Amino acid sequence: MLRDPFMEGVRKLEEIAKKVRFEDNTAKIDAKGLTHKELNDLIRMCAEKGAEKIILKNVCGQRYIGTRLFLPKKVEIEIFGIPGNDLGMFLDGHRIVVHGNAQDGVGNTMNEGEIVVEGRAGDVVAMSMRGGRIFIRDDVGYRTAIHMKEYKDKVPVLVVGGTSQDFLGEYMAGGVVLLLGLNRNRHLANYIGTGMHGGVIYIRGKVEKYQLGKEVGIVDMEEKDYKRVESLVKDYLTYFKPKFDLDEIMGERFTKLVPVSKRPYGRIYAY
Amino acid sequence: MPPFCAGDCMINRVITDGRVNKEIQACAVFGVMDRSGRRFGGKMIVEAMKNMKVRGNGLGGGFAVYGIYPDYKDCYAIHLMFEKEEAKQRVDQFLDMNFDIIHDEEIPTNEEANVSDPPMFWRYFVKPQKKGKDKKLSDDDYVVDKVMKINTCIDNAYVFSSGKDMGVFKGVGFPEEIAEFFMLEELYKGYIWTAHSRFPTNTPGWWGGAHPFCILDWTVVHNGEISSYGTNRRFLEMYGYYCTLYTDTEVIAYAVDLLMRKQKLPIEVVAKIFAPPMWDQIDRMEEKKRKFYTTLRMVYAPLLINGPFTVIIAHHGEMIGLTDRIRLRPITAGEKGDMLFVSSEEAAIRAVCNPDRVWTPKGGEPIVGRLKEVIS
Numbered sequence: 303m304l305r306d307p308f309m310e311g312v313r314k315l316e317e318i319a320k321k322v323r324f325e326d327n328t329a330k331i332d333a334k335g336l337t338h339k340e341l342n343d344l345i346r347m348c349a350e351k352g353a354e355k356i357i358l359k360n361v362c363g364q365r366y367i368g369t370r371l372f373l374p375k376k377v378e379i380e381i382f383g384i385p386g387n388d389l390g391m392f393l394d395g396h397r398i399v400v401h402g403n404a405q406d407g408v409g410n411t412m413n414e415g416e417i418v419v420e421g422r423a424g425d426v427v428a429m430s431m432r433g434g435r436i437f438i439r440d441d442v443g444y445r446t447a448i449h450m451k452e453y454k455d456k457v458p459v460l461v462v463g464g465t466s467q468d469f470l471g472e473y474m475a476g477g478v479v480l481l482l483g484l485n486r487n488r489h490l491a492n493y494i495g496t497g498m499h500g501g502v503i504y505i506r507g508k509v510e511k512y513q514l515g516k517e518v519g520i521v522d523m524e525e526k527d528y529k530r531v532e533s534l535v536k537d538y539l540t541y542f543k544p545k546f547d548l549d550e551i552m553g554e555r556f557t558k559l560v561p562v563s564k565r566p567y568g569r570i571y572a573y
Numbered sequence: 574m575p576p577f578c579a580g581d582c583m584i585n586r587v588i589t590d591g592r593v594n595k596e597i598q599a600c601a602v603f604g605v606m607d608r609s610g611r612r613f614g615g616k617m618i619v620e621a622m623k624n625m626k627v628r629g630n631g632l633g634g635g636f637a638v639y640g641i642y643p644d645y646k647d648c649y650a651i652h653l654m655f656e657k658e659e660a661k662q663r664v665d666q667f668l669d670m671n672f673d674i675i676h677d678e679e680i681p682t683n684e685e686a687n688v689s690d691p692p693m694f695w696r697y698f699v700k701p702q703k704k705g706k707d708k709k710l711s712d713d714d715y716v717v718d719k720v721m722k723i724n725t726c727i728d729n730a731y732v733f734s735s736g737k738d739m740g741v742f743k744g745v746g747f748p749e750e751i752a753e754f755f756m757l758e759e760l761y762k763g764y765i766w767t768a769h770s771r772f773p774t775n776t777p778g779w780w781g782g783a784h785p786f787c788i789l790d791w792t793v794v795h796n797g798e799i800s801s802y803g804t805n806r807r808f809l810e811m812y813g814y815y816c817t818l819y820t821d822t823e824v825i826a827y828a829v830d831l832l833m834r835k836q837k838l839p840i841e842v843v844a845k846i847f848a849p850p851m852w853d854q855i856d857r858m859e860e861k862k863r864k865f866y867t868t869l870r871m872v873y874a875p876l877l878i879n880g881p882f883t884v885i886i887a888h889h890g891e892m893i894g895l896t897d898r899i900r901l902r903p904i905t906a907g908e909k910g911d912m913l914f915v916s917s918e919e920a921a922i923r924a925v926c927n928p929d930r931v932w933t934p935k936g937g938e939p940i941v942g943r944l945k946e947v948i949s
Contacts, residue, residue, distance in 0.1 A: 304630065304632075305630060305747075306630075307626045307627045307630060307631065308627050310626075338627065362624060362920050362923055363625070363920025363921065363923075363924065365627070383923070384920045384923050386918070386920055387918070403919060403931070405903075405918055405919055405920065424905075424919070425900065443900070443903075443933055444899070444900045444936070467935055467936075468900075490935070512853070512857065
């Protein structure tokens with residue numbers, strides 16, 4: 303009785319192989335009409351056959367792109383259209399470029415690699431992210447970087463050119479988030495860093511104290527913070543070529559947010 | 574005390590039926606409106622829903638369409654589903670006693686469609702025939718009263734659509750299968766279409782439990798779970814609304830009817846009743862606003878909708894998208910010329926058009942589409 307919409311109508315690899323065109327080390331896939339699984343099957347097939355670059359055309363809502371690629375050789379995936387939820391979930395060292403917007407869950411639990419979105423992204427971007435880098439040109443939605451984490455040299459980085467909606471960095475346990483706020487006077491997000499207990503959030507432009515969760519505090523930017531931010535801004539400029547220059551962006555005030563405690567709820571849950 | 578039948582009959586139907594009220598869903602919602610009033614077919618919304626197929630599991634799909642019955646636009650179009658033949662006889666009798674039935678017919682369906690165990694579908698185009706103390710009621714209130722009576726007192730009969738010049742079509746299946754079953758692409762044209770794909774896990778999928786939910790011409794499709802259902806339902810019962818369809822979304826349809834039609838509140842205010850600002854945000858407002866929001870929260874506390882939700886609410890002339898105040902369910906708006914879109918996912922909008930712009934408001938901020946001029 304219960305039907306599985308993910309598996310219904312999924313065709314075998316042979317039947318959809320005609321959607322792929324190989325030229326040198328580049329594979330082109332026409333994603334039109336492909337289900338979530340079919341597209342990811344083809345991407346994996348191309349990567350296994352040695353493609354260095356995989357170009358996806360006519361993507362429209364297919365989920366989990368880049369997920370099933372735990373392969374030693376790393377590829378670059380270029381996306382035209384709009385990828386579906388959980389783009390680059392568990393991504394393991396590959397690079398994904400989206401020429402347009404992305405939906406919810408970009409880089410969910412991503413391990414390594416890079417995702418670049420030339421547009422906006424939806425909710426829970428960089429959720430539970432544990433390594434690699436994500437660059438979003440415009441705005442992001444709710445709960446960005448929720449429970450992002452780091453361990454030793456694995457420090458995930460998220461750079462957002464626009465602003466975020468509420469609960470940025472909620473329960474954040476590690477990593478670096480940079481919010482540039484280009485094209486706006488002030489940030490509107492509330493509950494920033496609620497439950498945060500690790501990592502750092504840099505916000506360019508004005509943020510009021512009431513916009514912050516109880517578990518974060520504002521500290522002064524140090525020399526090493528400016529260096530780190532400047533290096534990320536340079537990459538942002540290279541990727542998106544916006545009409546701002548480095549001095550203009552770095553000339554604005556930055557707010558640095560860090561957790562006030564490593565175990566904010568230690569006393570609530572201890573018994 | 575319910576105004577019409579012994580309270581027990583309602584309680585039997587609602588509480589002790591063995592079906593639980595609660596449901597948890599992923600779900601897809603989609604709405605499209607031509608703000609110029611131009612009517613268009615169902616192909617666009619069916620394609621959009623197909624794009625989001627994995628958000629549902631085939632246990633419920635449905636559509637609401639506005640502007641489909643121009644020949645009977647002054648009549649209330651009552652859509653009924655009958656699970657047993659004898660229920661129809663009782664409904665026929667009941668409607669005959671209370672309305673002028675201008676026309677009635679079986680709702681055309683396609684037997685080839687891939688759906689299982691459909692009930693019988695019938696539609697009646699009626700005008701109220703008020704008698705005695707009912708003469709005091711407005712036509713709309715009279716129809717609400719009679720719809721509640723059928724849904725609570727006549728077994729195996731459910732009114733699932735009751736507005737003028739609009740209709741709900743819904744059932745068990747993926748949306749494209751329901752569209753095929755009711756032949757929506759072939760038979761109907763409307764200027765607003767909303768749709769839902771359901772992913773129920775806690776309640777059995779049944780034809781009446783699919784979305785949209787409708788009272789008069791107000792419809793609601795919903796993705797989420799309303800944890801305030803009990804509070805909301807009890808409050809609405811005081812105003813003569815009885816929830817009979819075993820699913821939480823029904824309360825939103827009745828709350829919208831109460832607040833927007835009867836109390837004439839604009840959606841901008843209703844949005845703040847369903848999804849009010851937090852108290853600490855209210856504390857920071859200037860005095861006039863602070864008083865307003867404090868009053869609103871106090872007067873309408875039982876209609877605060879708690880839990881995750883994205884809804885698309887529609888009635889003649891207006892389509893509204895709204896999420897809970899901390900947006901625990903997704904929403905994207907898009908527009909292209911006069912066309913306004915509201916969707917669970919941006920991809921579904923892009924699957925059917927190349928929008929001029931897309932955006933996502935903050936939680937609790939409504940997306941509102943209104944007709945540019947009232948169509949005659």
